[in-house]
Amino acid sequence: MLGKAVKIIATVVFLIAVDMIFEVNFPVVREININTEKLNKDKEISLLQISDLHGSTSIELIQRLIRETKRIKPDALLITGDLVDQSTRDFDNVYALIRELHSTCPSIFFVSGNHEWNNDGRNELLRKLEDLGVVILNNKGYTFTVSGTNINICGVDDPYRRKDNIEKAMKGVDSKSYTVLMSHSPRIRGRLGKYAPDLILCGHTHGGQVRFPFIGAVIAPGEGLFPKFDKGIFNLNNGSLLYIDSGVGTSTLPIRLLNRSQVSVIRLRGKGK
Numbered sequence: 001m002l003g004k005a006v007k008i009i010a011t012v013v014f015l016i017a018v019d020m021i022f023e024v025n026f027p028v029v030r031e032i033n034i035n036t037e038k039l040n041k042d043k044e045i046s047l048l049q050i051s052d053l054h055g056s057t058s059i060e061l062i063q064r065l066i067r068e069t070k071r072i073k074p075d076a077l078l079i080t081g082d083l084v085d086q087s088t089r090d091f092d093n094v095y096a097l098i099r100e101l102h103s104t105c106p107s108i109f110f111v112s113g114n115h116e117w118n119n120d121g122r123n124e125l126l127r128k129l130e131d132l133g134v135v136i137l138n139n140k141g142y143t144f145t146v147s148g149t150n151i152n153i154c155g156v157d158d159p160y161r162r163k164d165n166i167e168k169a170m171k172g173v174d175s176k177s178y179t180v181l182m183s184h185s186p187r188i189r190g191r192l193g194k195y196a197p198d199l200i201l202c203g204h205t206h207g208g209q210v211r212f213p214f215i216g217a218v219i220a221p222g223e224g225l226f227p228k229f230d231k232g233i234f235n236l237n238n239g240s241l242l243y244i245d246s247g248v249g250t251s252t253l254p255i256r257l258l259n260r261s262q263v264s265v266i267r268l269r270g271k272g273k
Helices: 001-027 057-074 093-105 114-118 122-131 184-191
Strands: 028-041 043-050 074-081 108-110 133-138 140-146 148-156 178-182 197-203 232-235 241-244 262-272
Touching: 001 057, 028 178, 057 093, 057 197, 057 262, 074 197, 093 108, 093 122, 093 232, 108 148, 114 122, 184 197, 184 241, 197 262
Parallel strands: 028 262, 043 074, 074 108, 108 133, 148 178, 178 197, 197 241
Antiparallel strands: 043 262, 140 148, 232 241
């Protein structure tokens, strides 16, 4: 009986380990559809959100990101922080990824996360990203035009490190146009003040990285135990829609459980005149 129990336990442990490897290295594409009267009914704008890569060196993961971007052909690519890990010293694989992504989608926007702030090479990274054509939106706004339709893409620097300035990010924003706010941490939800962007895109939580049935995330950075704001869509009291992507990579421990690596396609669909 003891030998049989050991075999069962060993099998379960093996299957969990295999599943973790799969969930870390094979990202899924989540599709989020948002209808808005701020776009004409014949308009659709697609945004691809990539978050929390953490400088992953997984060749399979990187190649899948490139293949999916080529397949989706988004109008814009939004990177919501932690492109590198605080311990990343060699950025070459990140630069190679950005070059490949830029060849498919020239409109790439980026905001810093806490790991960029913790990395000694942060300034070098930001300079190189700009050289590669990435628009850095740390406390800045940008008017993005697709087929004659304008939307606002704004960004705050990392709220987790209290580097955010929502007033600077939203300065001069035309409220008649659809507004997307990029923020690494969902903590920005408590610092919006008088501002109510239509959509807030965040990462940082990794969806808890490890999740359990009926419970969800046990813990998420900055959100505590059994967090409400772990991953997915949330309606805020000010009318903003908050979306938290659980991210591509891992940090601290290279594991994921019931929380597959992912990127998100956000499709803004017009229902206006």
